[in-house]
Amino acid sequence: MHALTLASFLFFTGLVAFLTWRITRRDDHASTSGLFLAGRSLTFPLIAGSLLMTNLSTEQMVGLNGAAFADGLSVMAWEVVAVIALVLLALFFLPRFLRSGIATVPQLLEIRFDKGTQRIANVIFLLAYGVILLPIILYSGAMGLQGMLDLHGLTGIQSDTVLLWLTVWLVGLIGAVYALFGGLRTVAVSDTLNGIGLLVGGFVIVYFGLQAVSDGNGVLAGWEILKDSQPERLNSMGREDQQVPFATLFTGVLLINVFYWTTNQQIIQRTFAAKNLAEGQKGVLLTGLFKLLGPLYLVLPGIIAYQLYADQGVEADEAYGHLVFNVLPPYLTGFFAAVMVGAILSSFNSALNSTTTLFSLGFYKGVLNKDASEAQVVRASKIFGWIMALIAMTIAPLLAGQESLFGYLQKMNAIYFIPLLAVVLVGLLTKRVPAMAAKIALVGGCLLIFAGYFIPPFDRLPQVMHEFHFVASVFALLVVAMLVIGKLRPRAEAWVHEDSGAIDLTPWKGAVPAGIVLVILVIAIYAAFAG
Template sequence: MHAITLISFLFFTGLVAFITWRVTRNDDHRSTGGYFLASRSLTFPLIAGSLLMTNLSTEQMVGLNGAAFTDGLSVMAWEIVAVIALVMLALFFLPRFLRSGIATVPQLLKIRFDDTTQLICNIIFLMAYAVILLPIILYSGAVGLQGMLDLPGLTGIQSDTALLWGTVWIVGIIGSVYALFGGLRTVAVSDTLNGVGLLVGGFVIVYFGLQAVSDGGGVMAGWDALKQANPDKLNSIGGSDQQVPFATLFTGVLLINVFYWTTNQQIIQRTFAAKNLAEGQKGVLLTGLFKLLGPLYLVLPGIIAFNLYADDGIRADEAYGHLVFNVLPPYLTGFFAAVMVGAILSSFNSALNSTTTLFSLGLYKDVINKDATEEQVVRVGKIFGWVMAAAAMTIAPMLAGQESLFGYLQKMNAMYFIPILAVVLVGLLTKRVPSSAAKISLIGGCAIIGLVYFVPPFTGLLDVIHDFHFVSLVFVLLVAFMLILGKISPRATAWVHEDSGKVDLTPWRYAVPSGAVLVVLVIAIYAAFAG
């Protein structure tokens, strides 16, 4: 069994690597535009594939299914509400980003406010990616692979600690090679190939999982058995004692999704590389359509695992890997593990590519060495990327023991998501708010959320108000503060959002009706499963 699993794993991993090399071997990896923005050549299939796969790593596959193992269908909020955020990206944010001709979100803040605001935002992003995002991607990937491939049995290593460290470093090194030698287009192509495998594999797991629930009686019989055995797990409306209470969909959950899909450098860098606005909008809205299918392969398997293994004493974040290993035939287990490695690599190399972009263009070129050539910028970015990768691979194993990986990720993300979103939104919607308001909000917002998260007695506030309601309250206060300061001490001249001329801004003619259809489908899905 192990031999078949390993052969199928190596075959699919090697196939993706070979095709990616063939497609991108003649790309421009020497200039900043070619390396960081794929020479602004991405069309909608590559944008959609890369957006989907950058998002769908094991912190999603393992973490969200683990959350579903505990709380059921209500955690689908992270997938379904994301569609609203993607519609906002396509119709509001993306036209303005492409008008600016930016490569990073902090560059927008430089255009709207000043150099110091850009510097602060760059530092916040880099610290968050180094300490939160990159380590969580590697840790969740290692946990998922250990379950899917039965790595203790495959390798003969029985020490959980040694296996965790080894898996993290192997995956981290491979992901670093993709990101740092290939550039953004290499990342986008490999993402798209792995995306096809992930969607196919995700639905195959649901098929075999439902078969297991029904003892071979068929998929529909398995679905009926699931509804009869655990009807409370199939309710889209989260209770007050669950990770995503229904009321938080309209506060913190919505705001975290809006930041993630509209202002998070790791995600939206591939939209900055769109060939034109129309291609960017089509890619973003196609991603929204795929996200509507997310509950089928990111939530339902966790509910199936609960039905099958609730009495076996497994932890929530081990449920998905346990299901895959037990219900898939060996040759498909290897294939899906390869897809999962692709998903890990996708998120890791996308985050690492974005990290090098933020450092190279935001700090090295703008602050450290303003006279650097494009080749110098790319070279220094690669060196910095290896340093960040090593730091992430060192921190990742230390995350072992978190009760809910996905819940931990969203909580930590909120600390910097909320201030940056508030500043970007106010910056785009107002003309007179000064740079001082943005700087105070960025630093103050992170500090306030950090105090309440980690410093007694401030942490007691979270006993009174839910985490997600709290961060939305901080968002409202930051926006109000900036607007008030804009009235008291406005900038001398109104800001004018000039067209950089770098991108064709002709919109896709069906963008608005397509966005409206996606919003209607979101409401319909919630209504269909409301208990």
């Protein structure tokens, strides 16, 4: 372990923490608006930086590069198709969310349907974040750091299990402090600072990786070697035997992306905190532009790692950390590890902030203590946040041994992504579908997908058709069922989507042209690498 690596790691980590404290030290952390919505003050650079970094944690950096190590360029779908979802968020979903003046997605379902629907959605989100999302963020982060910093050598701990538990708990405790004492603006500022480092570091990895492929003869030479030796891995069209077959881009992959970027509380909470609609749209579309660059630092390094280490017995989810440790000079290894810690903390504290928001506004204020003061709600959110953090830190090390971390994440996410997206979409597009239909879709949809994954004989369905086609079929079934119920037992009165008056809803004039350009670029990228 180089002293220079450790010094650069500590320096950059401390610098981000200090700058975040300086920028946000006078912010309102005592009210629910300040803690959960940054006082509705976020401008487009902070929204874009926070969206990008909340997404770019180590389940992306480690998991998606691991998937690329196994399957090649076709897994870029999770980055490139996301741009379509972001355009939908900017042009369709965000104006409607901000019109409602909501802090959480379940609050929208209460406005559109009823309190019962809101509570069911709250339970689904809380279970999913506590059992699936938070543990995966911590586990992937620990695995990435072990590879980059050679933590075995640094700590002298030889047991993989002991080191995994210690790393998970250390990262989890730091992330909890950020989220529970700082609030959403603190999260957004630290995200933006780390985002700059992550983008720079991600491209630096590619530079040194291609240099290693060409034995120091230059980046272009390394790229030519990759193209000549691995043409099948640089094909954007996924085969049927790969994780993301091309046909699934139009079914499950698209739907999971649309939920993730338009209805996932952890992601879109910072868009609820936009200063106005125009700032929110600019931030979302700027994120889309950055996502188009995603394959360069989230997929290409995995392909480079395959070129360098495929014959060395390196596992897919170990590939990225192995590449970073071997190709970067010591001072840059420490810098990039610090950025990765920032990425881990970003996703973890964003998810934790969203979890406490859901609990505090949905259950504590809505059910347990309806007359609670601002101070009581904030205090309850912090207590619940620590409970969820401890649960996540306990579950995370138990995930060791998954064949594909990223594949496992998408599979588990689909259980709740699909029903929630169906209900939100039908709710926004119809006026007469009743609350009963939403409740049936939420509960029934989660049970259907869970059964299809884990309960015989239903688990044969995702084997007969690809699992992404399976979840798309469930989505279609839920939408049809809700519409049929709406015809048979419609609401007594048509729902009217009233303007809460929370912020200025004047749209950005460039939103539609920018959205069209982004969609054209998505098509062009796929066409350029079609094999």
